Amino acid sequence: MALGRQGRRPEDHRPARGWIAASGWSRSSCRAAPSASLDPRPALPPLDEKAAVVEAMFDRIAPRYDLLNRLLTLRLDQRWRRVVVRHACIGAGDVVVDLGCGTGDMCTLAAAAGAQVIGVDFAFGMLTAARRRGLPADLVRADAGTLPLPAACASVITSAFALRNFVSIPQVLAEAARVLRPGGRLALLEVDEPSSAFARWGHELYFRRLVPLIGGLLSDRAAYAYLPQSTAYLPPTPELLRLITAAGFREAVKRPLSGGIAQLLFAVRCP
């Protein structure tokens, strides 16, 4: 198997400093519920309507999605996606399936690293934007919970900022485990909350007040009100790592990124 840029085999992944292992506990995993005073209004759909609401929402915001992403994260989003490529040792010979690929940022970086890439998303608008970019990837319109892909066809599964949008995280993880070959790598990028109280206060202010305001002015008010509130769909870290392990993965770890405002969840498919 090819070595990644860091000269490590994917099997070599071990929790390093700053990583939280499946059995571990951290203060960041024990986060408080979002402060009600900072949440202007509830924007979360009930679970039985979630898929339809999320799909329609991403269809609406697709045309300005990339612009808003870069602006609202000050381009950190691309740095985080590059961490995924590096940590999952994505390179030539890999077949990468990117779940909830959206407009294709993750696909583009994985393809640039030499991998064959399949992007999966259920929002037609996002896939249309991805196609317009002329991505060097196959794009499939499908639900990440029922992938139209054969078993063990991929060596890496990535997903960036889509986890909290899925209706059933266990179902998506089960599909990821089915589609990944043994020893394959799972790399999930998501937003997170910093563990330090002061950083969390500043982050809450930005993420729950300013992001909906800027997003509402430049794109879609309801969608950018949903964005910060959708973190409520994310289980706490120990539960997320337990779900990943239960789906058939080992060495599940979480790496906080940029002071804890984002996270990378990484695991290896059991043989």
Ligand SMILES: C[S@@+](CC[C@H](N)C(=O)[O-])C[C@H]1O[C@@H](n2cnc3c(N)ncnc32)[C@H](O)[C@@H]1O
């Ligand atoms: C926040 S966007 C992230 C897009 C892209 N991964 C990125 O890094 O910018 C979430 C994406 O997940 C897609 N999505 C949400 N639930 C999905 C599902 N069940 N199946 C397929 N795609 C889904 C949405 O359509 C949307 O394009």
